[in-house]
Amino acid sequence: xxxxxxxxxxxxxxxxxxxxxxxxxxxxxxxxxxxxxxxxxxxxxxxxxxxxxxxxxxxxxxxxxxxxxxxxxxxxxxxxxxxxxxxxxxxxxxxxxxxxxxxxxxxxxxxxxxxxxxxxxxxxxxxxxxxxxxxxxxxxxxxxxxxxxxxxxxxxxxxxxxxxxxxxxxxxxxxxxxxxxxxxxxxxxxxxxxxxxxxxxxxxxxxxxxxxxxxxxxxxxxxxxxxxxxxxxxxxxxxxxxxxxxxxxxxxxxxxxxxxxxxxxxxxxxxxxxxxxxxxxxxxxxxxxxxxxxxxxxxxxxxxxxxxxxxxxxxxxxxxxxxxxxxxxxxxxxxxxxxxxxxxxxxxxxxxxxxxxxxxxxxxxxxxxxxxxxxxxxxxxxxxxxxxxxxxxxxxxxxxxxxxxxxxxxxxxxxxxxxxxxxxxxxxxxxxxxxxxxxxxxxxxxxxxxxxxxxxxxxxxxxxxxxxxxxxxxxxxx
Amino acid sequence: xxxxxxxxxxxxxxxxxxxxxxxxxxxxxxxxxxxxxxxxxxxxxxxxxxxxxxxxxxxxxxxxxxxxxxxxxxxxxxxxxxxxxxxxxxxxxxxxxxxxxxxxxxxxxxxxxxxxxxxxxxxxxxxxxxxxxxxxxxxxxxxxxxxxxxxxxxxxxxxxxxxxxxxxxxxxxxxxxxxxxxxxxxxxxxxxxxxxxxxxxxxxxxxxxxxxxxxxxxxxxxxxxxxxxxxxxxxxxxxxxxxxxxxxxxxxxxxxxxxxxxxxxxxxxxxxxxxxxxxxxxxxxxxxxxxx
Numbered sequence: 179x180x181x182x183x184x185x186x187x188x189x190x191x192x193x194x195x196x197x198x199x200x201x202x203x204x205x206x207x208x209x210x211x212x213x214x215x216x217x218x219x220x221x222x223x224x225x226x227x228x229x230x231x232x233x234x235x236x237x238x239x240x241x242x243x244x245x246x247x248x249x250x251x252x253x254x255x256x257x258x259x260x261x262x263x264x265x266x267x268x269x270x271x272x273x274x275x276x277x278x279x280x281x282x283x284x285x286x287x288x289x290x291x292x293x294x295x296x297x298x299x300x301x302x303x304x305x306x307x308x309x310x311x312x313x314x315x316x317x318x319x320x321x322x323x324x325x326x327x328x329x330x331x332x333x334x335x336x337x338x339x340x341x342x343x344x345x346x347x348x349x350x351x352x353x354x355x356x357x358x359x360x361x362x363x364x365x366x367x368x369x370x371x372x373x374x375x376x377x378x379x380x381x382x383x384x385x386x387x388x389x390x391x392x393x394x395x396x397x398x399x400x401x402x403x404x405x406x407x408x409x410x411x412x413x414x415x416x417x418x419x420x421x422x423x424x425x426x427x428x429x430x431x432x433x434x435x436x437x438x439x440x441x442x443x444x445x446x447x448x449x450x451x452x453x454x455x456x457x458x459x460x461x462x463x464x465x466x467x468x469x470x471x472x473x474x475x476x477x478x479x480x481x482x483x484x485x486x487x488x489x490x491x492x493x494x495x496x497x498x499x500x501x502x503x504x505x506x507x508x509x510x511x512x513x514x515x516x517x518x519x520x521x522x523x524x525x526x527x528x529x530x531x532x533x534x535x536x537x538x539x540x541x542x543x544x545x546x547x548x549x550x551x552x553x554x555x556x557x558x559x560x561x562x563x564x565x566x567x568x569x570x571x572x573x574x575x576x577x578x579x580x581x582x583x584x585x586x587x588x589x590x591x592x593x594x595x596x597x598x599x600x601x602x603x604x605x606x607x608x609x610x611x612x613x614x615x616x617x618x619x620x621x622x623x624x625x626x627x628x629x630x631x632x633x634x635x636x637x638x639x640x641x642x643x644x645x646x647x648x649x650x651x652x653x654x655x656x
Numbered sequence: 657x658x659x660x661x662x663x664x665x666x667x668x669x670x671x672x673x674x675x676x677x678x679x680x681x682x683x684x685x686x687x688x689x690x691x692x693x694x695x696x697x698x699x700x701x702x703x704x705x706x707x708x709x710x711x712x713x714x715x716x717x718x719x720x721x722x723x724x725x726x727x728x729x730x731x732x733x734x735x736x737x738x739x740x741x742x743x744x745x746x747x748x749x750x751x752x753x754x755x756x757x758x759x760x761x762x763x764x765x766x767x768x769x770x771x772x773x774x775x776x777x778x779x780x781x782x783x784x785x786x787x788x789x790x791x792x793x794x795x796x797x798x799x800x801x802x803x804x805x806x807x808x809x810x811x812x813x814x815x816x817x818x819x820x821x822x823x824x825x826x827x828x829x830x831x832x833x834x835x836x837x838x839x840x841x842x843x844x845x846x847x848x849x850x851x852x853x854x855x856x857x858x859x860x861x862x863x864x865x866x867x868x869x870x871x872x873x874x875x876x877x878x879x880x881x882x883x884x885x886x887x888x889x890x891x892x893x894x895x896x897x898x899x900x901x902x903x904x905x906x907x908x909x910x911x912x913x914x915x916x917x918x919x920x921x922x923x924x925x926x927x928x929x930x931x932x933x934x935x936x937x938x939x940x941x942x943x944x945x946x947x948x
Contacts, residue, residue, distance in 0.1 A: 410854050413922035552922070553855050558786070562855040563919065612716050615725040615750065631727030631750045654712075654729045 215308035221319050224308070228301035228326045229387065232446055234294055236454040236532065238467050240286060243294040246446050246537050247455050249602050250472050251276055251287045252337060252636060257604035258621040259478045259595070263463065263470030263497070263505055267626050273471060279622060279629040281637060283656050289639035291337070295330045296344070302327035303347050321379025324372035325388035325396075329539075331372075332400055335365045336606055339635040339653060343368065357646035359638075366404055373397040377415075382424055385438050386447035386536065391419050395443050395540045398548050403610050413552035416545050419443070420568070425542040427575045431492045433541065434510045443540040450514055450534035458513040458533035463499040464523065465513070465530050470497070474506040477621060478599060486596040487576035493599050499524070508600040511535050538601060543572050547594050550585060551611070559586040572597060587611055609634060630655060709733035711767035711777035713751065721785050726751030726763065733767035733775070741781070755783045791856045791946035794849040796928070799942040802832045810847050811835070815886050817844030817931060823938060827911065828865050834940035837877070837932040839869050845939070848884055850925030857947040860916040860928065864901060867936040868908040875903040875935025881918045882929045891929075896921060903935055911940070917947065 215221055234245025251273060254260045261277035262269065275281045281288065305323040309316045327345075334341050340359040345368060348356055376393035383389065394415045401412035419425060428439045438445065448455045459466035461473075474482075474494045482490045497505040498520040509517070513533035518524025546568040553565040561584045569585050572593065582589075594607050608614035615631050622629030632655025643650045712729040728736065728750050738746040740753040741761030755761060761781045768774040797810035805822050812819045820843055823829055823836040837843050852858070866875050880898035885891065897918030906912055920926065930939055 410922050410924060413854065417922060555854065557789075560855075564855060564921065615716065615727060616718050616752075619725075619750065619752075631725075632729065634727070654731050 211304075215304075215311050218312060218314050218316065218319065221305055221308060221312060221316065224301065224305045225319065225322055225326070225387075228298055228305065228323065229446070231294065231298040231301050232326070232330075233448065233453070233455070236448070236456050238456065240290075243297055244290055244456075245294040245298070247457050248287055248291050248294070249333075250457060250461075250600075252291055253602040253605050254472060254600060256281075256633070257608065258475060258618060259599060259604045260472045260508070261475055262468075263473050263500065264503075265473075265475070265625070267628065273468065278625075278627040279618075279633040280627075281633070281656075283637035283640035283643065283652065285637070285639075288636050289641055292334070292639050292642065295334050298330040299327055299344055300347065302330070303344065307347050317379045321376045321393075322388045325376035325380065325393050328369045328372035328376065328393075328400075329396060331365055331369050332396065332403075335362050335369070336403065336609070337636050338638060341365060342650075353646070353649065357642065357649035359651060363405060366400065369400055370397070373400060382422075385442050386445055389444065391422065391424060392444035392540055394418050395545050395548075398545070398552065402548065402551055403606070407556065409552050409555040413549065416549035416552060416568075419542075419545050420549065425545075427542055427571060430489050430575065433543075434492070434535075434538075435515045437536050441542045442536075442538060443542060443545065445536040445538045445540075447536050448534045450528055451532045454532035454534055455537070456531055456533070457537075458511045458535050459530040461508050461511065462513070462518060462524065462530070463497050463507070465518065470500070470505070470507070472508055472600065473497070474508065474599070476506075478595070479506050481592065482596050482599065485592055487573070487578040489576045489596060493596075498522075510600050543575070543597050544603070546572050547590065547597065550590055554585070554587065554590065559584055561585070569593070587613070632656070705769075705771055705773065707732040708773045709767045709769045709775045711765045711775040713763075713765050713777065713779070715763070715779060715781055718752070718754075722756075722783060723754040724752070724781060724783075726753075726765070728765070728767075730765065730767040730775070730777075733769050735768045737766040737768075739764040739766075755781075758783050758785060789853070791858075792851045792853045793946060794852055794925075794944060796849055796942050796944060797847065800831045800833075801829070801835045801940060804833055807833065807835075811845040813844065813846035816846050816888055816929070818842050820845045827909065828867065828938040829940045830863055830911070831941070834863075834938050837930075837937045837939070839875075839934070839936050841931070841933045844929065844931040846927055846929050848925055848927040849944075852920040852924050852926060853946075854920055854922055854924060856920050858918060858920060859945050859947050860918070861941075861943045861945065862914050862939055863911050863941045864906075864914050865911045865938040866901075866903040866906060866908045867938070868903065869936045870934065873903075873934040875908075875932065875937060877901045877930065877932045877937040877939065879914065879916055879928070879930045879939070881916065881926050883923060884925065884927055885929075896923070896926060911938070 215224060231243065232245050234247045235242040255276040256279065262274055265277045266274060267278040270280065272286045275285055302323045305319065309320055340362050342356055342358060343360045343365055344355055373393050373396055376388060377390060377397060380388055380390045380393055382391050398412045398415035401408040401415065425443060426440045428441045432439055433441050456466055460468050460471045463470045479494060482493050486493060493509055494506045495509045497507050499522045513526065513530035514528045514535065516526050516528065516530065518526055549568040550565045553562050554560040565585060566582055569582055573582065591607060591611055591613060595604055608617055614634055618629050632653065635653050637656035638650055638652055643652055709732045710730060711733065713726045714729060716725050718725050730736065736747060736749060738751040741763050742755055744753055761783065762778050763781050764776055764778045766774050766776045798807040801807040801822060807822060808819050821836040821838060822833050824833050828834055835845060860881065862879065864877055878898055878900050881896045882891065883894040883896065885894045897916055899914065899916045901914060928942065
């Protein structure tokens, strides 16, 4: 009997001490998210993953995130700049809803962009959450992750208005944070502090990854987009980039077809075949799965013809395959630089649906025009010397060398339109400069479309509203 | 026999009754016409409207100061009535109005749903022709150095150099006193001033003089506007404008007028910074004005 007591004590002791390790063994031949991020290099692979989420998948799978490749639908095609090949107010397909301002909450493209960019935010948050696992100096990694997070939030807050603010990796029980929309000013607070960290912690090594100049440029635009714009700091950010001497304007054609040229500040990199995009093909006539997207409206073509100068010939071309009416295509992103010729169907040396054209997010001409906007500081016009100098640089490159002595808000909007057409700026420019309602309702009336002021923000995706179990509210008008 | 008859009667009576009930039921329940529902109470099982309309809009200025656009942000409404406060009304979804003149107008939006429930929201619109905002003129402390040695305090910055001396020598100042930079050239004046209006052209006026203490040396005086700085090494990057006077051109003895024109750029505060080299220099009577 005595021995049984001792044996019992020993058995209980063994059970109590050894169970936990035994039942949750550390895998010795596999990597888990819990033991992975332990060196700078490993954190960097997580960063690269976040860029991968911005790129999105280069295919047409409806269930896959397509990231920035779908951005033109929800920005350029809602701005009066572009439309489907045959614009039609009664076209209620997902891609046909944008041009006529008839976007439905069930639109799959809107949902795709929303989930793509929260995926970007998630991946950036994973990096930030694991910084403390590494003993080395992680400040550059932190700066880069915060740049990515700010870039994603800046796009989302401008497109959807109030949105859920997720600043850490969520656990499944945190449904409130996942679905409850917070005031957009709070989202902007996070964007500004993230970008300030990015400006302080980054250098100008990369163009397809975050850099100091990219953070400064994005921050300038953020300052100008605030409810109470911070014009002086926006001007300072632009001048930091201008005075750095690292960037210059190049020949207009080379901006788009000589990748990573000295005008590019930040671009989303793509490579043909293995890391490719589909939008270049989609914008042509029946090259992708669509019959033709992001075609220039007559409204845009008229402005380009009258005010574009030498930029016009490199901005659009008449669709050579569509013979029943006159339609215009974007000429800035031909797949791998090949315009397909005039044969029907087009002929290409490389696969146009696996195109490698980078997507330009920030370039020097954008910064010069933001500099003008910052100096204008909310007034109707400016003739300040510094503003005229920046404005003139952009026009000189386009061959419009007549000296400008005064710039009005409308001059600035027009210059941005013809300089940055097809680059997903127009909608945000109209909103930021307070002209969206008047310009877009006039355009809509002329074309029989259904624009109302509530169309300036997208609907929250209906599947998110449904999943939220009443926590997520819909935007007015949807 | 009698019993059997009874059973038959009983069965047939039951059957008849059952048939009658079924027929009646069918006659009432299966009648597809609306008449059958005529006696249903109209409000039976109906629910309260849990989403009554809420009227809301935001105002933004249009192409000129008289025209405004109104973005309708009402929820749960189907018809709208805009009263722009100047006698104009509209029933469109979004509003747009051009006012006849300056003034304060109350814009009222009435949003109504199909149950006839309505909500109103009002906001005042101030129509005023925008004035060109006046250029702000910063205040310079002890601009004339007329409080003797106390005048030195706003001009001190020991990170950049020694403090100025104060002079009362005849001919080298205006008013009671002026500032003096001795031959050693190691003293400076530095004062951070604001508010500047960004991107405006200003002119800094002052009086200055040289005294020929060292015969071989050509003395110089530099007056600059700089962004705030903590070390002389930042001078080249921070200078917004600088003017240099030399003894051989300006001569010695007589008090002369100097001016520095500069643009405030993206700054709301800037510092006046002056220093000399090689010979004794005097400076006095700072004043800042906006040009244009």
